[in-house]
Amino acid sequence: MIVAAALAAGVVALNAQTQPNPAAMPRVRIPTTSSPGEAGPAQGVTPPLVRPADSGRASVPAVRAVYPWKTRVTCTVFWIGEQAGPRNPVPNDKSSWDAQWETNFGGYDDPEPANRIANHATGDFRPKGFVPKLNPFYVALPYNDVASQGGHKSEAARVIPWFARMNPESGKTVCKGRWLQIFRGGRSCFAQWEDCGPWETDDWEYVFSTKPPKTKQNGSAGLDLSPAIRDYLGMQSGEKVHWRFVEANQVPYGPWKKYGLESSTAVPAGALAARAPISTPSTTADLATQQKYIEYLRKLRDEQFAKKPLSQLQN
Numbered sequence: 001m002i003v004a005a006a007l008a009a010g011v012v013a014l015n016a017q018t019q020p021n022p023a024a025m026p027r028v029r030i031p032t033t034s035s036p037g038e039a040g041p042a043q044g045v046t047p048p049l050v051r052p053a054d055s056g057r058a059s060v061p062a063v064r065a066v067y068p069w070k071t072r073v074t075c076t077v078f079w080i081g082e083q084a085g086p087r088n089p090v091p092n093d094k095s096s097w098d099a100q101w102e103t104n105f106g107g108y109d110d111p112e113p114a115n116r117i118a119n120h121a122t123g124d125f126r127p128k129g130f131v132p133k134l135n136p137f138y139v140a141l142p143y144n145d146v147a148s149q150g151g152h153k154s155e156a157a158r159v160i161p162w163f164a165r166m167n168p169e170s171g172k173t174v175c176k177g178r179w180l181q182i183f184r185g186g187r188s189c190f191a192q193w194e195d196c197g198p199w200e201t202d203d204w205e206y207v208f209s210t211k212p213p214k215t216k217q218n219g220s221a222g223l224d225l226s227p228a229i230r231d232y233l234g235m236q237s238g239e240k241v242h243w244r245f246v247e248a249n250q251v252p253y254g255p256w257k258k259y260g261l262e263s264s265t266a267v268p269a270g271a272l273a274a275r276a277p278i279s280t281p282s283t284t285a286d287l288a289t290q291q292k293y294i295e296y297l298r299k300l301r302d303e304q305f306a307k308k309p310l311s312q313l314q315n
Helices: 002-018 101-105 227-233 271-275 281-307
Strands: 070-077 116-119 124-127 138-141 179-184 187-196 223-225 240-246
Touching (some): 116 227
Parallel strands (some): 138 187
Antiparallel strands (some): 116 124, 138 223
């Protein structure tokens, strides 16, 4: 808490110098439940409010949705570049929404532990061979909102909770890039929906309603996890997790915001320096000193974050 408070104070102080109008940033509501089975806020109690870091994008209205948990879901591990096989009928060089998925990611997301970096202290979870250009914390769920002949599936507007407010163009997915929280063994992580599966692509009753997964393959698996998620949660393919959807403005900083075009609201190392406006010579040295100190506080915070039980984390 001390480190987090110091970091927040440091960022506020730095933004006061580098951001001319911090009051214009929107406030967002954060869910107060951390894990399945925890009660939500009491009736009439307002969840805490926070100000997000300026991402450089146009402001969007805060979303207050809190989605239900899906509990004890069997997971399988998949990866970008995986070839087709008995347990994976479709190769993963492409996704349901990205014909150049492997290329856009930056290469083969090698699942072999010996060929990966998995470091809770630094928040690095990725293949050793390259720095990914997309978020390595990705999942697949067994639904595609886009019909094979174009346009959206007939039920999409009715069953997808966020469809109406996104008001998409015909045939433009509203599922790609959506955030999930995944909970296992007292620890949770966050990831983005980037492909469809396992096995099914039309199982909206499971993904958006209350039915179990339709498929009976791979132990009735209902969620595919990337190697980064596997390593972060310390699990293996075939084990069970709990998961739920979350809004982008409810996702805390963590390893899932370290890399990737889809995670541009993250504040990775060096980002503050990149965001700083033109400074006069008299303030440049002071800003650089503050930036280094904030990066030091970030490292301490991430180390503490990795050690905390989920009950102590705020979503």
